[in-house]
Amino acid sequence: MTSVTAPAGTGSSRAPVVGLAAQLALLALLGSTLGLTPTGLIAGAAYGLALCGLLGAGLDRAGMTQIGPANAVTLARAILVGGVTAMVVTSFVQPVNTAALVTIAGVALALDGVDGQVARRTGNTTALGARFDMEIDAFLILVLSVYAGDRFGWWWVAIGAFRYAFVAAAFFAPWLNAALPPRFSRKVVAALQGIVLALVTADLLPTVLTLAALTVALGSLTWSFGRDSLWLYRASRIRAAARERWGAPQRRPALVH
Known part of the structure; x- marks a missing residue:
């Protein structure tokens, strides 16, 4: 988890431009x-534009004018x-x-642990x-x-697509959005996904x-997402049963004079 410092003044953060x-x-x-x-x-430039545009929009929406050190590490990654x-x-x-690709990807994966440590040490985290x-x-x-799919079969792209498929499914099954x-x-x-894909690369x-x-x-990821989806479904049925049993709170009738 990374952090964003509280706003220190007015204006927009320069971090997206930098x-x-x-x-x-x-x-x-x-x-x-x-x-x-x-x-x-x-493709790299389009990614950079999307990244910095979304980061800037997120900072504006949160009312932040500066990013903290942990988020600076995440931005570098x-x-x-x-x-x-x-x-x-x-x-x-x-x-x-291949050496350059593995080195850059490996540093990006390793920095994931660094920004988390910085966030915990500063004790300054946000959504x-x-x-x-x-x-x-x-x-x-x-x-x-x-990259792995292009070399060993496109079904391995499911490793990276799982999370986006889960997000897409939540549009049709809102109960998947629960905590x-x-x-x-x-x-x-x-962590296993990153290690395996780094070795494959x-x-x-x-x-x-x-x-x-x-x-x-892929098997461990399928198990993890499947278990979480099942837990979320059962939790949604429990909430639905509770609402059906107890009903929604009724409004008190307005007084007529």
Whole structure:
């Protein structure tokens, strides 16, 4: 979970503008040194625009004029994800530097623990910071699962798509939006996805072991989402039964003079 400091004055935060400039600078560096395709660079730039636009809107909606140190770490991680995105899109048409891709993705994954530690030590957390952190995690896993899918079968994209499918399903089943009880196993499963996808991206395992690792990752994710969905469904039925039994509170009739 990341943090955002309380507003120190009026005006808008400069963080989204600085973040966009850093994103474009990183893409320029990667494009000149690694030979990324125009399509890859456009994808990275589009990601950067969407990232900084949404961050700016979130800060304005929350009334924040500055981001805290933990969110600054998350923003740095998010910029690295833009570089990963550009490299993965480039890999569709030409080979990319695997060492560079693994290094950038690995640093982005490792920084996930850093921003959480900073947030806990500063004791300054908000819903916006937590959402920012979560969305960057989810998108990085999606991009890495696309890279794995292009090489080992597109069904592995389900690893990254699971979370977005869950969000989409919540539009049709609002009970999926209810709060879940904290579970350590959920964190373990989430960490497993990053570890497996990093190994797959590095191409360190034989094909058989790679497919086995992807199977374990997808299987554990399916179990985790399935268990949470079942818990949410049962909780919604309990709430519905309670409403049916006790009924909605009735308004007292208005007095007529």
